[in-house]
Amino acid sequence: MLASRTPFTGGLYTRRDAAEMSSADLCTRIQGLQVVSVTAGGWTHLRLKSDKPLERESLDVLLPEYQYDFLFRPGRANRFLLVSSHDVNVTFFERTALMNQVSRPEIDISRLVQELATQPGKYSMGAVFARIEGQGQALRSSAFYGADLGESELFRRLLSEVNPFRVALRDVVKRTEIISIGSRGEIAFTYSSQVSLVDADSALRFLSDRGYLAWDTEETPHEHRQAHI
Amino acid sequence: MVKLVGGTHFLILRGDGSTHTVECYRRFDEAVAKHDGNSRISPIFSVAGSSPPTFEKDKPCHLLFLGPKYPGETTIPDGIDCYLTLGLLNLVLFSDSAEKIDSLRDSLASGTVGWERWTLIGNVITEVEHHFPGRSSAPTEVTEPIGLDRKPLTPTAREFQTALACAVGKAQLYKQPTEQLLLNYNKVLRRFLIDDSIQDVERLQFLAIANVSIARLTWQTYGGTSRIYESQIPIAMHSLLGIGTAVLGLHALTRFVEQVFESHSTRTDLARLENIQAHNAGRLLSIPATDNFWNRDFFARATDEIASRPDGPNLPQFATFSGRDGFRSTSISLSAPTESITGCNTPSWTLQTLTHEMSHTQVRIALGFLLPDFAIPDDVQAVWTTITQPDSATNLRTQVRAFLAESIRQLSSKGTLEALSREEFFAALKDNLDEAHEILTHTFDFLYFYRGDEKTYLRAVWVSWASIPHIEDRVKNYIVRVLCAVYASNLRRDNGVTMTLESVESALVELNTEFPDSLYIPEAISELRLNREEYLGRLRLRGALVKFARYFLWSKDVAAMLSKDADLASHLVGGTFTEERIKNPLAFIGAWSQEKIPDAIRSAWILQQLAYGMEP
Numbered sequence: 080m081l082a083s084r085t086p087f088t089g090g091l092y093t094r095r096d097a098a099e100m101s102s103a104d105l106c107t108r109i110q111g112l113q114v115v116s117v118t119a120g121g122w123t124h125l126r127l128k129s130d131k132p133l134e135r136e137s138l139d140v141l142l143p144e145y146q147y148d149f150l151f152r153p154g155r156a157n158r159f160l161l162v163s164s165h166d167v168n169v170t171f172f173e174r175t176a177l178m179n180q181v182s183r184p185e186i187d188i189s190r191l192v193q194e195l196a197t198q199p200g201k202y203s204m205g206a207v208f209a210r211i212e213g214q215g216q217a218l219r220s221s222a223f224y225g226a227d228l229g230e231s232e233l234f235r236r237l238l239s240e241v242n243p244f245r246v247a248l249r250d251v252v253k254r255t256e257i258i259s260i261g262s263r264g265e266i267a268f269t270y271s272s273q274v275s276l277v278d279a280d281s282a283l284r285f286l287s288d289r290g291y292l293a294w295d296t297e298e299t300p301h302e303h304r305q306a307h308i
Numbered sequence: 309m310v311k312l313v314g315g316t317h318f319l320i321l322r323g324d325g326s327t328h329t330v331e332c333y334r335r336f337d338e339a340v341a342k343h344d345g346n347s348r349i350s351p352i353f354s355v356a357g358s359s360p361p362t363f364e365k366d367k368p369c370h371l372l373f374l375g376p377k378y379p380g381e382t383t384i385p386d387g388i389d390c391y392l393t394l395g396l397l398n399l400v401l402f403s404d405s406a407e408k409i410d411s412l413r414d415s416l417a418s419g420t421v422g423w424e425r426w427t428l429i430g431n432v433i434t435e436v437e438h439h440f441p442g443r444s445s446a447p448t449e450v451t452e453p454i455g456l457d458r459k460p461l462t463p464t465a466r467e468f469q470t471a472l473a474c475a476v477g478k479a480q481l482y483k484q485p486t487e488q489l490l491l492n493y494n495k496v497l498r499r500f501l502i503d504d505s506i507q508d509v510e511r512l513q514f515l516a517i518a519n520v521s522i523a524r525l526t527w528q529t530y531g532g533t534s535r536i537y538e539s540q541i542p543i544a545m546h547s548l549l550g551i552g553t554a555v556l557g558l559h560a561l562t563r564f565v566e567q568v569f570e571s572h573s574t575r576t577d578l579a580r581l582e583n584i585q586a587h588n589a590g591r592l593l594s595i596p597a598t599d600n601f602w603n604r605d606f607f608a609r610a611t612d613e614i615a616s617r618p619d620g621p622n623l624p625q626f627a628t629f630s631g632r633d634g635f636r637s638t639s640i641s642l643s644a645p646t647e648s649i650t651g652c653n654t655p656s657w658t659l660q661t662l663t664h665e666m667s668h669t670q671v672r673i674a675l676g677f678l679l680p681d682f683a684i685p686d687d688v689q690a691v692w693t694t695i696t697q698p699d700s701a702t703n704l705r706t707q708v709r710a711f712l713a714e715s716i717r718q719l720s721s722k723g724t725l726e727a728l729s730r731e732e733f734f735a736a737l738k739d740n741l742d743e744a745h746e747i748l749t750h751t752f753d754f755l756y757f758y759r760g761d762e763k764t765y766l767r768a769v770w771v772s773w774a775s776i777p778h779i780e781d782r783v784k785n786y787i788v789r790v791l792c793a794v795y796a797s798n799l800r801r802d803n804g805v806t807m808t809l810e811s812v813e814s815a816l817v818e819l820n821t822e823f824p825d826s827l828y829i830p831e832a833i834s835e836l837r838l839n840r841e842e843y844l845g846r847l848r849l850r851g852a853l854v855k856f857a858r859y860f861l862w863s864k865d866v867a868a869m870l871s872k873d874a875d876l877a878s879h880l881v882g883g884t885f886t887e888e889r890i891k892n893p894l895a896f897i898g899a900w901s902q903e904k905i906p907d908a909i910r911s912a913w914i915l916q917q918l919a920y921g922m923e924p
Contacts, residue, residue, distance in 0.1 A: 198598060200802040226761075230797060232603055232864070251801065252810040254763060 080115075081124060083271050087150055089162030091264040091283075092181040093294050100159045102151050108175040115148075122276045125149040133167040133174075147171075150270070152280070158184075158294065160283070162266055183264035185293045186286065191260075192243040194289075196229035202282070203227035205249040205256050207234075209241035226254070248282055258282045310379040310885040312392065312909050314354025319361075319391075319400070321348045321537060321548050328433040328537050330371065330426070332360040348540055350393060350532070350548035352400050353912050355379070358389035361402040363431035370409040373397035373536065373549070374416055374423040376482070376556065378920035380885035388412060394649060394912060395532040396482065396552025397424060398920075417441075420483040424534045438534035444477035450494050456501055460508055464515045465501060471522040478530045486525075486559070489624045493518075496623045514640070521641035524628040528555045543631075543646060551629065554649050557918035558627040561659055561893045562642060564922075565666050566624060568869045574673045577607040577863060581705035590698030592711040593852055597799045606704070607863035625669060627662065634776075637665035639672060647775075651906030652914050655771040658901035659918075663757035663894065664749060664769075671748045674861055675741075678709050679716075682734070692730045708860055713737055715852035716744040743785075744853055747792045751857035754793035756870055757894060762794050764898070766815045767822075774826040783831050787812075791847045796858045805847050809836065870894060883913050889923040 094100055102123040106112045115124040127133075127147040148164040149171070161168060172178045195204055207223045221241060226249065228234045247259040257278045259267040268279050286292050318339035320331045324346055332352075333339040339349060354360075363369060375398035382399065384390045387408050391400040399416070403409050409425065417423050420441050427435040450473045456465050472494055479487035497518060501511055531541030532550025541550045584606065589595050595602070623640055630636070630643040637643075642665050651657035680688040694701050694710035701707045714725065717733055719740040728736070750769075758765035769790060773779065779786075794812055798804035813836045820829045836843060874895035880888055882900065890896045900914055 198802065199800050201807065227797065230760075230800070232605065235603065251798065251807050252814055254811065254815070 081148060081270050085148070085164055085270045086267065087148075087162035087164055087270055088166045088265070088267040089149075089160070089168045090261075090266050091154075091158065091160050091184050091186075091292070093159075093184065094157040094177075095180050095182055097157050099157055100153060102153075105151065105175060108177070109171070112149075118273055118276060120273070120276055120280060121152060123151045125151055127171070133170040134165065150276070152276075160266060162268070186260055186262050186264060187291045187293070188243050188246055188260065188262040191286070191289075191291050192246050193238060195246075196235050196238060199227075199229045201251055202248040202257070202285070203251050204229055204246055206245075206247035206259070207243050208245040209243040211241050227251070250278065260286070310355055310382055310384070310390075312353050312355060312883040312913055314357040314359070316351045316353055316908055317360040317391065319350050319352050319548060322346050323537055329431045330361075330363060330428060330433065331431060332363075334360055348548040349544075350395065350546050350550075351908060351912075352391035352393050352549075353909050355390040355392060356384065358391060358402075361389060363428060365430045367404065367430060368406070369402065369404045369428050370406055371426040371428065372399075372401040372409050372413055372423060373425075374399045374401065374413065374421060376553065376920060377416060377421050378885065379916060380887055380921065382416060382885075385412065392912060392916060393549045394546060394551045394554045394915065395549030396529060396556070397422065397533055397536075397549065398553045398916065400549075422482055422534065424536055433537075436535060436537070440481040440534065442480050442483040444480045447473060447476045447480075447491065447494075449491055450476055454498055454501055458508055458511075461501070461512055461515065464512055464519065467519050468497070468515050468522070471519055471526070475522050475526045478526055482530070482533075484529075486529075486626075489626075490522075493522075493624060493626075517638050518640055521626050521628070521638075524630070524643075525555070525626045528552070528628050543629075546649070551649060553919045554915045555628060556920070557915035558629070558642075558644060558659065558662070560918045560922050561662060561897065562625060562627045562666065564893050565663070565870070568866060569670060572607075572863065572866050572869065574670045574861070575677050578674060578677050578705065578708070578860070581606060581708055581860075582703050584704035586701040586703050586707050590701065590707075591714075592707050593714055597804075597855065602800075602859055605864055606860065607865065625666070635661045635665055635772075637668045639669065642666065647906075648911075649915070650908040650911050652897070653901055653903045653907050653910040654905065655768055655901060656775040657906065658768070658772070658897060659914075660757070660768060660894070660897050660901060661772050664753045667749045667753040667757070668745070671745055671752055671861070674748070675712075675745065678705075678712050679737075680709070680713070680734075682738075688730075688734060692733070695725070695733070708856075711852070712856050712860075715856050716740050718849055718852065719743055719747075721849055746785075746789055747850055747853055748857050748861065750789045750793040751796050751854055752861055755796055755858065755862050756867055759867070759871055759874075760797050762797065762811065763815055763818075765793065766790060766812065767819055770816070770819055770826065770829055770832070771823060773828055774823065777827075779828070780831065783828050784835060786828070787832050787835055787843060788846050788850070791843060792850050792854050795847060795851065795854045799851070799855055799858055805844055805851065808847065809840065809843055812836070874898075880917070882910060885913075885916070885921070890917055890921050891923050893918055893922060 102114055102125060105125065106114060109127065111128045113126055115126045117123050127149065129145045132145045133147060147167055150162050152160040154160065163171065172181060192204065192207055195202060203226065205224065205226065207228055208220065210220050211218050223234055225231065244262040245259065247256055249256050257268065268275060315334065318333045318336055320339055322329050343349065361371065376396050377399055379392060379399065385408065387403055387405060389402040392398055393400055401409060401412060413423055413425065417439065422440045424436065424438040426433050450469060454465055454469065456462065472490060476487055476490045479490060500506065500514060527541055529552045531539055532546070532548060532552065533539060536549065540547055543551060587595065587601060625640060625642045627642040627644065629646045629649060631646040633643045634645040635643065642662060644659060644662055645657065648657040648659055652659050680691045682688060691709050691713050694706050695714060717737045717740065720736055754760065754765045758768065773786060791808055791812055795804065795808040798808045801807060813833060816829055816833050820826065820833060823829065873891035876891050896917065897914065903910065
């Protein structure tokens with residue numbers, strides 16, 4: 080059972096060897112990883128128990144056992160989504176020996192933000208992070224926060240000056256944040272109930288149906304991490 | 309620092325014409341037990357744990373009433389008990405030492421502060437002294453003849469002159485800034501009264517409202533001031549010291565908003581549309597909400613233009629309390645319910661509801677300026693020509709007038725535009741005017757005063773409606789109004805009508821959990837679920853009117869002024885007065901009126917802060 084309001088971070092992935100990814104396969108690859116539950120929507124709750132922490136930072140507090148929750152969602156063919164409660168996906172892939180076998184899609188965040196601003200629909204934007212190009216080191220990036228950024232005339236005007244790389248989508252009807260998406264397939268959301276998973280599914284389907292996702296990319300999670308250090 | 313600690317006490321004055329006695333009780337039940345025709349009462353709020361004044365037989369003691377003064381600027385020495393009141397003399401000080409009382413009086417009384425000092429033996433008043441900070445003189449602008457030769461108006465005009473002279477005189481006594489506002493009021497009303505183009509009946513109605521408003525303002529502000537025992541006010545629970553501070557609190561709030569619209573007047577903004585070229589689409593109704601045309605800020609002014617060309621004062625709307633009218637506005641007055649005096653810490657009685665009434669005023673100005681004057685046939689024809697021959701529009705204002713008229717006409721779906729004669733069109737428009745006014749007011753209030761925050765807005769309006777009995781028959785109209793207001797945030801959205809309805813329903817479900825005893829929220833939820841298609845249809849018909857409000861009543865410059873420093877509202881400490889001042893009274897009441905149970909002490913703190921705690 081997952082606690083309500085648990086934040087999850089991770090991303091979308093594809094296996095380069097074209098093999099399908101399953102939760103059973105993951106469990107055979109890493110000791111201590113077990114399936115806790117499977118939802119009707121196709122999400123699997125996995126829990127990894129370990130006597131050592133996955134991340135070095137956790138050594139600050141020594142515990143008899145470390146526990147990490149994962150949510151796994153297989154997609155079409157060799158695609159899948161994996162998010163973890165402690166932002167430990169990279170270490171997880173290292174342990175499962177999948178580090179160089181998975182890559183991440185590109186998401187056209189810039190076009191997504193532009194279109195949500197000009198033709199708004201069921202999602203509003205609660206946060207947008209953007210690179211600013213052409214200003215050198217003096218000004219490199221910016222962040223915008225609000226309940227509905229696309230409704231701001233100022234934000235729409237500034238969009239031509241910035242290059243968004245991450246966006247948080249909100250459900251207009253429920254007035255809640257659904258998911259945060261990055262241009263390298265990064266995904267984050269807060270689990271509150273099974274409804275959070277349904278909402279995240281709907282948002283990903285929206286991205287896929289509208290053609291914002293490009294799966295033929297070669298960057299691995301490790302390369303991605305290096306690129307962002 | 310002054311802190312409201314120690315509870316509410318009840319101060320009572322009894323007088324039989326020759327002798328006046330004073331009593332004070334901790335409990336209301338004890339205070340009211342001997343209440344009769346010679347008794348007057350007011351709550352006083354203990355500062356720093358002061359016990360109720362005790363009047364020992366044959367022993368001298370002193371009560372000093374002083375104000376108006378911001379309590380945060382006051383230091384109370386040992387040996388003096390201190391209380392706050394809701395009257396204009398908002399500080400009460402008690403001691404058995406005449407020297408201490410006089411010394412404190414001398415240190416506090418300066419500028420606009422007046423006082424009244426009672427010397428008592430036991431509980432019998434033996435001596436009364438008082439001091440006004442200013443002097444009253446007959447204001448000649450008010451007392452000189454109006455020059456009105458219309459006999460039917462004479463008695464009401466005389467009432468106006470005397471009421472206004474009295475109000476100005478009282479304001480002079482206490483050096484209140486309302487003096488200048490009243491003199492402006494006098495100038496504008498005099499012009500109106502001698503304008504022969506206005507019918508007698510209309511002038512009479514205006515005068516009657518003005519008279520009530522000025523009379524209320526005077527007795528509510530200055531009732532319960534010197535000489536206190538001669539100055540009873542007809543609000544039973546405040547009949548001794550009055551509610552002057554509460555009225556000044558209302559005044560501070562309404563003046564903040566008025567000053568924004570004085571520097572950026574709705575009428576002037578709309579007049580400036582005349583300088584903007586007509587859109588080549590002809591009918592603004594046909595331009596999609598996502599068209600770049602709507603991205604334009606039609607009211608943007610150059611910075612130097614704002615600084616150098618203020619639009620001048622409007623006729624001030626004097627805000628007072630009314631047990632009968634509750635929250636209400638006319639073109640020249642505003643009222644808040646008397647329940648707000650002791651319950652403005654709750655969403656039910658929050659003074660934030662006054663923003664709805666102030667929105668009515670701006671909407672009235674906009675409609676008056678843009679709709680055709682039905683007494684002038686050429687004006688009606690001009691609007692009709694733009695409607696039937698859209699390409700004839702010469703500027704944006706002409707197009708906006710047609711847009712507004714069409715938007716109001718189509719609230720009722722009687723026939724298409726092509727099938728209507730001019731007379732039928734304008735008859736339908738007139739039929740729909742009241743509803744249009746409410747929709748525009750709600751949308752204006754939502755966008756400006758709730759800053760488009762759907763959840764806060766819905767909470768505020770439904771909780772305040774819940775305090776009005778027997779309005780079941782109005783729930784359907786209320787649903788439509790809030791749908792329209794919220795739709796202002798979804799105008800550009802695909803399927804925005806449906807999403808608005810679902811969003812309002814979802815917010816009402818949450819509110820129902822938060823306020824399970826609310827009378828009308830369950831009814832509204834049920835209505836929306838049972839008659840979904842009907843409400844979707846009604847919202848579609850009203851979409852154009854919402855669009856008008858969003859793009860032609862809303863200006864980002866005004867919004868910025870109204871929300872300036874809004875984030876600093878909650879840094880104050882409830883019940884405490886310090887040197888920290890309020891920067892934005894709208895944000896202040898929004899932040900401090902969210903408690904579920906009315907609390908007289910917290911409400912008194914809110915009203916004192918509004919009245920005296922605003923940053924100059």
